[in-house]
Amino acid sequence: MHSHHPKLYDVVIAGAGPVGLFLACELRLFDLSVLVLEQAEDQRSPLKRLPFGMRGLSAPTIEALYRRGLLDAVIEAQRANDVTGATKAAAHWAQQVRRPAGHFAGIQFFHDKIDETQWPYRLPSPAGASMMVTMESLETVLAARASAMGVEIRRGLGVHDIEQSDHDVIVRAGNEIFCGRWLVGCDGGRSTVRKAGGFDFVGTDPEFTGYSVEIEVDDPDKLQSGRTYTPTGMYTYAPPATVAMVDFDGGAYHRTLPITLEHVQAVLRRVSGTDVTLTDLRLATTWTDRAFQATAYRRGRFLLAGDAAHIHSPLGGQGLNLGLGDVINLGWKLASTIRGEAPAHLLDSYTNERLPLGAQVLDWSRAQVALMRPSRSTRALEAVIRDLIDTPDGATYFAERVWGVSLRYDLGDSDPLVGRSVPDFELADGVRVGEILRNGKALLLDFDAHASLQAVAARWGDRLSYVAKPVKNRLGLNAVLVRPDGIVAWTGRRAGDNDEAAQAASRWLSET
Structure with missing residues (x-):
């Protein structure tokens, strides 16, 4: 081969x-x-x-x-x-x-x-x-x-x-x-x-077959627009042509048979409890709640x-x-x-x-x-x-x-910001953290320009961006280490935390 x-x-x-x-x-x-x-x-x-x-x-x-x-x-x-x-x-x-x-x-x-x-x-x-x-x-x-x-x-x-x-x-x-x-x-x-x-x-097997369809309806007044729950299921109608519905059939119809106009009409009638008539089926796809x-x-x-x-x-x-x-x-x-x-x-x-x-x-x-x-x-x-x-x-x-605003990885640190997405700090010159992260590198942000933190950053060379500038709202921090994915790996809340900064950098960027 x-x-x-x-x-x-x-x-x-x-x-x-x-x-x-x-x-x-x-x-x-x-x-x-x-x-x-x-x-x-x-x-x-x-x-x-x-x-x-x-x-x-x-x-x-x-x-x-x-x-x-x-x-x-x-x-x-x-x-x-x-x-x-x-x-x-x-x-x-x-x-x-x-x-x-x-x-x-x-x-x-x-x-x-x-x-x-x-x-x-x-x-x-x-x-x-x-x-x-x-x-x-x-x-x-x-x-x-x-x-x-x-x-x-x-x-x-x-x-x-x-x-x-x-x-x-x-x-x-x-x-x-x-x-x-x-x-x-x-x-x-x-x-x-x-x-x-x-x-x-x-995981768990499905309870329903879901349908997303684009149709032509002969008598649209029979359907309520928006989402409607019925004794047999649920449908959402966005006039004039789009319907989503779920049929609690244990997912039986998903990817088993071709989706025909007759079938969609039968399901819609059953789920909506009406005798609505469809004249055309333009697009159709099914899905389930299999997890x-x-x-x-x-x-x-x-x-x-x-x-x-x-x-x-x-x-x-x-x-x-x-x-x-x-x-x-x-x-x-x-x-x-x-x-x-x-x-x-x-x-x-x-x-x-x-x-x-x-x-x-x-x-x-x-x-x-x-x-x-x-x-x-x-x-x-x-x-x-x-x-x-x-x-x-x-x-x-x-x-x-x-x-997803509460997303937080457990990185084993009790600091409430560690493991979360870095706030979009705005530097004094108007540049934002989000823009600095474009190069895919880790970032050490030092709001007070500590020489000792700069020395820490220097150990990782060009793999770690070091930015020493004041920011408009520092949220009570004096420094923050950010992984390449924008997740906070360490926060400096008092001067002299440099050993911890170096440890955090070693953990994510390896020993130097």
């Missing part, structure tokens, strides 16, 4: 969705050779433009895009792509007098009830807490950035056979053979890499990220955010491992930090399914949650979870 020695890439990535593309960009920041293999010939798909193809980006995702200089491009692409008014259609609820901030199983919470003083470490920043994009806008921007950075993207080549040795991974895609030091599966819920790598994938997760995100030279590592229902749109979060955590760790700069066990921290977060999101989606069951006891429980979510504490709690 090795007879003609295919080119050896540092990393081969299976899957050119947002997760695979963003990972490729992260790895290129460190000058690694990256090949992305994608099964689909064409990245465009009408489903990615559906109003229900809209995705809500969470705070950590928006921050990641901002810190890599991609946020403006995504906002611009979203404006340019939104010729159909999909943003408006998806956000028909957003035209209400009170501005909705998100939902839990369809129960909205509102901006006017959220108490942002509960999040003292969020400073004003160009990166807001939430925004809507289509998958198409996001993928277009990430593909352009990856290509510009020198990533090799090969479309129409799905990975179908993989062998792992001590030194590399041999990948067959189409009729070609590729070779990489590492293989990362960003190839979705039915991941080939996960199956070939022998990862355990465990599974890999028990580890790495086996040997195989790694998983995104839906390959965890799948759950699209309720609350947290899957994309979870996947991009995996990538921002993994990229720099894999890069420094490949470059021989990483401390021992750095790559293990990827699973250790991301797995518990994935488990939380899976439970969050299960909790929403529990609130959607068409039973009287569930509707009664929904009424309780509806009351709670409309209190300041309730709205703030749900916003915190849905927006």
Whole structure:
């Protein structure tokens, strides 16, 4: 198999969705050779433009895009792509007098009830807490950035056979053979890499089949617009043509039979309790609330990220955010491992930090399914949650979870800021921390220009940016060490903490 020695890439990535593309960009920041293999010939798909193809980006995702200089491009692409008014259609609820901030199983919470003083470490920043994009806008921007950075993207080549040795991974895609030091599966819920790598994938089976369809309705007055719960299920109707619905059939219909006009009409009649008539079925896709997760995100030279590592229902749109979060955590760790700069066990921290977060999101989606069951006891429980979510504490709690603003890794430090996303400190000259992080390097911010901290930073050479400048709001700190992924690794709250700063830098950047 090795007879003609295919080119050896540092990393081969299976899957050119947002997760695979963003990972490729992260790895290129460190000058690694990256090949992305994608099964689909064409990245465009009408489903990615559906109003229900809209995705809500969470705070950590928006921050990641901002810190890599991609946020403006995504906002611009979203404006340019939104010729159909999909943003408006998806956000028909957003035209209400009170501005909705998100939902839990369809129960909205509102901006006017959220108490942002509960999040003292969020400073004003160009990166807001939430925004809507289509998958198409996001993928277009990430593909352009990856290509510009020198990533090799090969479309129409799905990975179908993989062998792992001590030194590399041999990948067959189409009729070609590729070779990489590492293989990362960003190839979705039915991941080939996960199956070939022998990862355990465990979780809970589905309770429903969900449908997202674009239809023509003969008698639209029979359907209520917005989200409607019925004794047999739930449907959401965005006139004139878009319907999402869930049918509690144990997921029986998902990917088993072709989706026909007759079938969609029968399900819609059953779920809506009306005799509505459909005249055309333009687009249709099904999904379920199956919730599974890999028990580890790495086996040997195989790694998983995104839906390959965890799948759950699209309720609350947290899957994309979870996947991009995996990538921002993994990229720099894999890069420094490949470059021989990483401390021992750095790559293990990827699973250790991301797995518990994935488990939380899976439970969050299960909790929403529990609130959607068409039973009287569930509707009664929904009424309780509806009351709670409309209190300041309730709205703030749900916003915190849905927006991801409370994300914190347990780095074994009791300091409340360690393990969190670094606040977007603004320096005296107007430059923000988010802009300094664009080069993918760790950062030591020293608000008081201590010579001793500068000496600490110097030990890591150009792997650690050292910035000694006062900031406009220092939140009671005099220094802060930030990992390449924007996570705070250490805070200096009093002069002379330099030994701790050096220890923290050693832990993430290795001994010097």
